[in-house]
Amino acid sequence: MASATDHASFLPPVLTFLSAAVIGVPLVRLLGQSAVLGYLVAGVVIGPAGFSLIAEPETAASVAEIGVVLLLFIVGLELEISRLVSMRRDIFGLGAAQLALCSLVIAGAALAYGLTPAAASVVGIAIALSATAVALQLLEERGDLGSPYGGRSFAVLLFQDISVVAILALLPLLASAGATPKDGWLDEGLRSTGRAVVAVAGVVLVGRYGLNPFFRLLAAAGGREVMTAAALLVVLGTALVMEKAGLSMAMGAFLAGVMLAESNFRHQLEADIEPFRGMLLGLFFMSVGMSIDGGLLTNHWLALLAATMAAIAVKIALVAGLFRLFGSPWLDALRGAAVLAPAGEFAFVILPAAGDLRILASDVTRFCVALAALTMLVGPIAAKGLDALIARRPKEAEPPSDVGEAQESGDTRVLVVGFGRFGQILAQVLLAEGINITVIDKDVEQIRNATSFGFRIYYGDGTRLDVLRASGLAKADLICVCIDDAPAALKIVDIVHEEFPNVRTYVRAYDRTHAIELMNRDVDFQLRETVESALGFGRATLESLGLPAEAAARRVEDVRKRDVARLVLQQAGAMPDGSGWLRGTPELRPEPLTAPKSPSRALSAETRGLIEQQPHESAARALEPEDAEPNA
Structure with a gap:
């Protein structure tokens, strides 16, 4: 049996990572820089180049790659297949042009430095690739992932991920450059391509026809932790399949996300994955910081600094020009180029692989790996500096083109929590007016009932902050809480008032006591679920007894006003009936609004x-x- 010491052996490195994150990131944020830079600096400090607090940085790096995988899955959840198809020009046009042009220019510089053509080609491709994790994190912090330049930046990153399998297949061919290619290299290349195509097709088919029924079955069985486990199983399982097929794990996770982008379970999955994604992505950035070779940095700091600044400047200039060529205004082109300037995660795969194949000498490999890591360190600073320069420009000088494209016509205006009897009638009213709404419910049967309404409805627990955030509540005008669980409704109101103070709260009250508790929480509107139906029923009864319709309507309106007045008095604890009802007391007794004529x-x-x-x-x-x- 393992000893207590063995069980606790993993705690020191975990505590080291957590301490570095909670100290480094806030300090860097206070300086106005990106959280990415904070993680990178923290990694440098605790890594071999700093205090060497982590004994095996490579182990942390292998675990941290899962953060990039989860990031791509969440990005895939935001992209429907139709939107992905509409991006094909940017993916295969702009993406291919960026990789080709940047590779050629950087390879030319490496060739002039004295590298062989094969070595220069590898260096050019490795540095031309962009850091998916850094770019997406910067776009997310800016809130620009859905903007025109954010979409084009993502298209470039997606093409690079698609190209990785071809780049890795190219390395053995470059290793044999100048010699006779090995027998069977063409057959092996065709087999690798075939495996990749089969794997992608398999993921698409399973995602299209198998994932929704799978999650529907789990949701019906209940158990939130099971849904979380299933989400991780899908993401990591797909990533593993893609890796075995020769593609990147991130590409597999992205495909899984795209397959679930139109799923009713999308927001719940995003909420379940988000905590893992944030922590592991931070660990990934720290692992990049730890990968910087301190000895090399000390001995060749001037050359590394010059190469880093040159690489970033060249990539910004070339990519900005390509963005402009593809129709982006200059400011958007510069923003997109800045987030794509750092070298990519795959540089840490391609460069060592080229070293193993003896395309690159060991000292060149170490230099280029350090260069790639330093571009990740300096790139966020350059992007932040560019933002500061842009912010100084008069707003009138900013080109107005493409502004409309940044606004999504389908943005949610109303978030409805609960699609039972009450929520369905509300949805009918909003649907008739053409209001864009998103509905959240954790009842699988209600999700099935909503498929014919034409609006977005997702499986999820509305009392969870992460689900509300993932559903886009921050951009909504108001939230309608239509569930019949009074404590849960109060919890949702508290969360919304705390985290989304600009969102108005309209709440279905279960009974009179619940209505008073909602009034005490200053909701914008509350309505007891039986009041209006009972008043309408009473009006019809009066009319059936011979009272004119106008008189019956006046009588009902009088009762409504009396009821509201009493509710306000009860809320204030000022009822003169001696009941002593105070705020928070759970019991209210019914009293006649009109004095009875006889006992x-x-x-x-x-x-x-x-x-x-x-x-x-x-x-x-x-x-x-x-x-x-x-x-x-």
């Missing part, structure tokens, strides 16, 4: 017995039927 009479011995058992209660209270709804 109540007991019509049976059983009823008289009930009256005698409650001598201190009024006759009207004692005659309350057992099945009455006292707090309606």
Whole structure:
């Protein structure tokens, strides 16, 4: 049996990573820089180039790659297949042009430095690739992932991920440059391509026809932790399949996300994955910082600094020109080029692989790996500096083109939590007016019922902050809480007021006590679920007894006003009936709004017995039927 020491052996490195994150990131954020830079600096400090607090940085790097995988999965959840198809020009046009042009220019510089053509080609491709994790994190912090330049930046990153399999297949061919290619290299290349195509097709088919029924079955069985486990299983399983097929794990996770982008379970999955993604992505950035060779940095700091600044400047200039060529305004082109300037994660795969194949000498490999890591360190600073320069420009000088494209016509205006009887009728009203709404419900049957309404409805628990955030509540005008669980509704109201103060709260009240608690929480609107239907029922009853429609309507309106007035008095604890009701007291007794013309009479011995058992209660209270709804 393992000893207590063995069980605790993993704690020191975990505590080291957590301490570095909670110290480094806030300090860097206070300086106005990106959180990415904070993680990178923290990694440098705790790594071999700093205090060497982590004994095996390579182990941390292998675990941290999962952060990039989860990031790509969440990005895939935001992209429907139709939108992905509409991006094909940017993916295969702009993406291919960026990789080709940057590779050629950087390879030319490496060739002039004295590298062989094969070595220069590898260096050019490795540095031309962009850091997916850094770029997406910067775009997310800016809130620009859905903007025109954000979409083009992502298209470039996606093409690079697609190209990785071809780049890795190219390395053995470059290793044999100048010699006779090995027998069977063409067949092996075709087999690798075939495996990749089969794997992608398999993921698409399973995602299209298998994932929704799978998650529907799990949701019906219940258990939130099972849904979280299933989400991780899908993401990591798909990533592993892609890796075995020769593609990148991030590419597999992205495909899984795209397959689930139109799923009813999308927001719940995003909420379940988000905590893992954030922590592991931070660990990835720290692992990049730890990969910097301190000895090399000390001995060749001037050359590394010059190469880093040159690489970033060249990539910004070339990519900005390509963005402009593809129709982006200059400011958007510069923003997109800045987030794509750092070298990519795959540089840490391609460069060592080229070293193993003896395309690159060991000292060149170490230099280029350090160069790639330093571009990740300096790139966020350059992007932040560019943002500061842009912010100084007068707003009138910014080109107005493409502004409309940044606004999504399908943005949610109303978030409806609960799609039961109450929520369905509300949805009918909003649907008739053409209001864009998103509905969240954790009842699988209600999700099935909503498929014909044409709006977005997702499986999820509306009492969870991460689900509300993932559903886009921050951009909504108001939230309608239509569930019949009073404590859950109060919890949602508290979360919304705390985290989304600009969102208005409209809440279905279960009964009178619940309505008063909602009023005490200053909701924008509350309505007891039975009030309007009961008043309408009473009006119809009066009309059937011979009262004119106008008179019946006046009588109902009078009762409504009296009821509201009493509710306000009860909320303030100012009822003159001596009941002593105070804020938070759970019991409210019904009282007539109009004084009765005669006292109540007991019509049976059983009823008289009930009256005698409650001598201190009024006759009207004692005659309350057992099945009455006292707090309606």
